[in-house]
Amino acid sequence: MVTLAEVARHAGVSASTVSYVLSGKRSISGATRQRVEESIRVLGYHPNAGARALAGGRSNIIALMVPLRTELYVPVMMEIAVAVATAARAHGYDVLLLTGEEGPAAVRRVTGSGLADAVILMDVELDDGRLPPLRASGRPSVLIGLPADTTGLTCVDLDFTATGALCVDHLAELGHREIALIGEAPGVYERRTGFAERTLGGLRSRAAERGLRLLHRPCEGGYDALAATLGRVFDERPDTTAFVVQNEAAVEPLLALLRRRGRAVPEDVSVIAVCPEQVAVQASVRLTSVAVPAREMGRRAVEHLVAKIDGAGPDEVVLLPPELTVRASTGPAPARVREARSGEA
Amino acid sequence: MVTLAEVARHAGVSASTVSYVLSGKRSISGATRQRVEESIRVLGYHPNAGARALAGGRSNIIALMVPLRTELYVPVMMEIAVAVATAARAHGYDVLLLTGEEGPAAVRRVTGSGLADAVILMDVELDDGRLPPLRASGRPSVLIGLPADTTGLTCVDLDFTATGALCVDHLAELGHREIALIGEAPGVYERRTGFAERTLGGLRSRAAERGLRLLHRPCEGGYDALAATLGRVFDERPDTTAFVVQNEAAVEPLLALLRRRGRAVPEDVSVIAVCPEQVAVQASVRLTSVAVPAREMGRRAVEHLVAKIDGAGPDEVVLLPPELTVRASTGPAPARVREARSGEA
DNA sequence: GCGGGGCGTCGAAGCGCTTCGACGGGTTCA
DNA sequence: TGAACCCGTCGAAGCGCTTCGACGCCCCGC
Incomplete structure (x- = not known):
C-alpha cells in the first residue's frame, strides 16, 4: 500500500503538505498542489481509512439499520437503502449495512467504536428499543419513520396521516360510503410500527368527519391469506365499494380475487394503493x-x-406531503349504493 | 469515549494485557482476565474501530456491491444482502453497502484505502469491469454470479445451466413439446449477466437433446410489456404449452394474462418459475x-x-444444485398436443 | 528601506490500538 | 540443584494520518 509519506517523498514535500492538499484546510500554492496531485495519481495513492478515522476522529461512514423482518415491504426498503447509499456517496460517506437482528446492541457497537459517524434507522417502532442507546451515543441520527416521542430527534417520513385522509377524500368525492383498509400483516401493528397506525388514524378520523364507514383488516401477504380476509370483509360489510391497500404483497392478490368474485375494478369496486410508484404502475390494473x-x-x-x-x-x-395519483382503479361508487345513499338522504 | 488505556488503568494492568484479553492471542490468567472484563463492562468500553484497523491491518469490514439497476430482481438482491450482513456479523464482520454506481472505482477505493478487508460482488456480468481492479487489489473476494473467466476467483451461484435442463426435463416428462422462456428484461442480456444466459443455455441444449422446441423472449416487467410479448409468442408458436419464467416482475402478469386469454394453468398451459421460494408460493397459482x-x-x-x-x-x-418443486402450475401437456405428438411417432 | 503580515510549508505530537521482545518467577527435567 | 523452559505480564514501537504551532519568505505600506 502506498502511504502519504511516500507520496510526500515522491512530490518532494512534507507529509503535512500532502495532507493539506487532500483536505484543502490550508492554502497550498498551485505549483505544489499540482505536483502532489500528480504524485498521487502516479503512485495510485488511496488514503488509509483506518488511519484517517483515527487521526481525524471521524470515519466518514453512516450506519443504516434496516428492519429485522426482511420479508416485509421489501421493495420500499431496498429502494430506500440504495437511495441512502447513493446520496451518502455524493457527500463522501460510505454506508454500513446493519440488520435489525442485533437491535440496540448494534447501535451501541457502531457508535461506541467510532465505526459510524452517524446513524439512520429504518422501520422505526413507536417505542423503539434502539432509541435509548442512540440518544445516549450523542451521534447524529435520522429516523425514517416516526416514534411516539420525537423530542430531540430528526425524522423523515411520508405523512401517513395525511395519506389516509387523502384516500378518504378521494373516495368520498366519488360517492363511496363503505371502505375497507387492507393493511400490513398483524405483526406490523403489534410491533406498533408507526406508519401503519398513522395511516389507519388518518383514514379513521377523516372517515368519521365525512360520515364514511371504515373497516380495518390487517393481512399477511399472499393469496390464501387475502382470500380469507376478503371473504370476511364482504360477509361483514357486503356494501363495501372501495379498498385502500397498504401492503405490497396484497395488491395483486386483491385485484385477482376481486376479479374472481366477479367484482370489476373500478366499476364495482375502487382500489387505492399506498405503495411505491412502480408497484402501482405495474399492477394488472393501473392503480x-x-x-x-x-x-x-x-x-x-x-x-x-x-x-x-x-x-x-x-x-x-x-413529513413529506402525500400525493394521490388517479389511475384506472378508482371510479364513482356503483349506482346501487349511490341510490341507497340518496334514499337515505 | 473510553479507551484501552483507561480500561487498563481501571483494572490495574497494562494496555497490552487488555489487548490480549480482547484478542486472546496470548494466555492470560483467569483472575486478570476477569478483572479486565469487569472493567470493560463497567466502563462500557468499545474498541475504537479506526485504531484497530490501523494497528491491526484489517478493518473487519466486508464490502458488498449490489447492482446499479435496482429495479431488477429486487427481492432476491435484498434477501442476499440481508443474508450476507447476518452471516458476516456471525463471523465478526460488518458489511459496507456499495451500489454499482461507482463501479470499478468503488472497488479500487475500498480495497485501496483498506476500508474493506474483502469484497463480495453481486450481479456479475460475463466480462465485468470490476474484476480487473479486484484482481489487482489482491483482496479476498467472492462473486455471487459467474463471469466468463473464473480463473483465480471464488464464485457462488445457483447452477442455472442445470436449472434450465431441469425445467426441460420436467416439462418433457409431462409431454410438452413446445416451450417458451419468458426471460429477464433485454437489458439483462445485453449486459451479459451470466445467469440469464446460462439458464437459456441449459434450456436450449436439453431441449435440443430431447427434441423440444424452445422460444426465448426477454421481457420487461409489468402487464403491458408482457401482454405484447405473450401475444407474439402465441402468434409465432400457437402450440406452446409450457412457459419457463425467469423474471419476478413477469410472474403474476403471466398468470393473469393466460387466465384472460382463457388458458387454464395447468390444464392448458404449464408454468415453471425460476424465482425465490416466497414468490412461487404467494403467486395466484402455487407455482x-x-x-x-x-x-x-x-x-x-x-x-x-x-x-x-x-x-x-x-x-x-x-454451483448450488437446483431443486425443482412441483406445485400446482405444471401438468401433462393437453391432449390435442399429445395426440399430434403420437401421430408424429 | 525596513517592519509587519500573510501565505505556504514543515516538523512533531498525537489519535488508540496491536504486537514484538523482554523479563520475572514458577516448573520441570536431568 | 541448576539449566532450560513456559507462563503471564509489561513497555515501547509503530500503524498512517491530521493538525497545531512555528518558521521562512515575499509583498506591501510608509
Whole structure:
C-alpha cells in the first residue's frame, strides 16, 4: 500500500503538505498542489481509512439499520437503502449495512467504536428499543419513520396521516360510503410500527368527519391469506365499494380475487394503493395510488444527517406531503349504493 | 469515549494485557482476565474501530456491491444482502453497502484505502469491469454470479445451466413439446449477466437433446410489456404449452394474462418459475418452481470469504444444485398436443 | 528601506490500538 | 540443584494520518 509519506517523498514535500492538499484546510500554492496531485495519481495513492478515522476522529461512514423482518415491504426498503447509499456517496460517506437482528446492541457497537459517524434507522417502532442507546451515543441520527416521542430527534417520513385522509377524500368525492383498509400483516401493528397506525388514524378520523364507514383488516401477504380476509370483509360489510391497500404483497392478490368474485375494478369496486410508484404502475390494473417516495426519503435522510454531522442541522420532523395519483382503479361508487345513499338522504 | 488505556488503568494492568484479553492471542490468567472484563463492562468500553484497523491491518469490514439497476430482481438482491450482513456479523464482520454506481472505482477505493478487508460482488456480468481492479487489489473476494473467466476467483451461484435442463426435463416428462422462456428484461442480456444466459443455455441444449422446441423472449416487467410479448409468442408458436419464467416482475402478469386469454394453468398451459421460494408460493397459482436460494447464496459467499481472509480458502466455483418443486402450475401437456405428438411417432 | 503580515510549508505530537521482545518467577527435567 | 523452559505480564514501537504551532519568505505600506 502506498502511504502519504511516500507520496510526500515522491512530490518532494512534507507529509503535512500532502495532507493539506487532500483536505484543502490550508492554502497550498498551485505549483505544489499540482505536483502532489500528480504524485498521487502516479503512485495510485488511496488514503488509509483506518488511519484517517483515527487521526481525524471521524470515519466518514453512516450506519443504516434496516428492519429485522426482511420479508416485509421489501421493495420500499431496498429502494430506500440504495437511495441512502447513493446520496451518502455524493457527500463522501460510505454506508454500513446493519440488520435489525442485533437491535440496540448494534447501535451501541457502531457508535461506541467510532465505526459510524452517524446513524439512520429504518422501520422505526413507536417505542423503539434502539432509541435509548442512540440518544445516549450523542451521534447524529435520522429516523425514517416516526416514534411516539420525537423530542430531540430528526425524522423523515411520508405523512401517513395525511395519506389516509387523502384516500378518504378521494373516495368520498366519488360517492363511496363503505371502505375497507387492507393493511400490513398483524405483526406490523403489534410491533406498533408507526406508519401503519398513522395511516389507519388518518383514514379513521377523516372517515368519521365525512360520515364514511371504515373497516380495518390487517393481512399477511399472499393469496390464501387475502382470500380469507376478503371473504370476511364482504360477509361483514357486503356494501363495501372501495379498498385502500397498504401492503405490497396484497395488491395483486386483491385485484385477482376481486376479479374472481366477479367484482370489476373500478366499476364495482375502487382500489387505492399506498405503495411505491412502480408497484402501482405495474399492477394488472393501473392503480390509483399514494406513492411512498422511497428514494426521496432516503435522499432527504442523508441530507439532514450530513447537515447534522457538520453541526448545522436542527432537530426536525419532516413529513413529506402525500400525493394521490388517479389511475384506472378508482371510479364513482356503483349506482346501487349511490341510490341507497340518496334514499337515505 | 473510553479507551484501552483507561480500561487498563481501571483494572490495574497494562494496555497490552487488555489487548490480549480482547484478542486472546496470548494466555492470560483467569483472575486478570476477569478483572479486565469487569472493567470493560463497567466502563462500557468499545474498541475504537479506526485504531484497530490501523494497528491491526484489517478493518473487519466486508464490502458488498449490489447492482446499479435496482429495479431488477429486487427481492432476491435484498434477501442476499440481508443474508450476507447476518452471516458476516456471525463471523465478526460488518458489511459496507456499495451500489454499482461507482463501479470499478468503488472497488479500487475500498480495497485501496483498506476500508474493506474483502469484497463480495453481486450481479456479475460475463466480462465485468470490476474484476480487473479486484484482481489487482489482491483482496479476498467472492462473486455471487459467474463471469466468463473464473480463473483465480471464488464464485457462488445457483447452477442455472442445470436449472434450465431441469425445467426441460420436467416439462418433457409431462409431454410438452413446445416451450417458451419468458426471460429477464433485454437489458439483462445485453449486459451479459451470466445467469440469464446460462439458464437459456441449459434450456436450449436439453431441449435440443430431447427434441423440444424452445422460444426465448426477454421481457420487461409489468402487464403491458408482457401482454405484447405473450401475444407474439402465441402468434409465432400457437402450440406452446409450457412457459419457463425467469423474471419476478413477469410472474403474476403471466398468470393473469393466460387466465384472460382463457388458458387454464395447468390444464392448458404449464408454468415453471425460476424465482425465490416466497414468490412461487404467494403467486395466484402455487407455482412449480426452481428456487433461487438467496439466503443460502449469501451465507455461503460469506463463509468462503471468511475462509479466504483467514488464508484457508481455495479458489473455487460453487454451483448450488437446483431443486425443482412441483406445485400446482405444471401438468401433462393437453391432449390435442399429445395426440399430434403420437401421430408424429 | 525596513517592519509587519500573510501565505505556504514543515516538523512533531498525537489519535488508540496491536504486537514484538523482554523479563520475572514458577516448573520441570536431568 | 541448576539449566532450560513456559507462563503471564509489561513497555515501547509503530500503524498512517491530521493538525497545531512555528518558521521562512515575499509583498506591501510608509
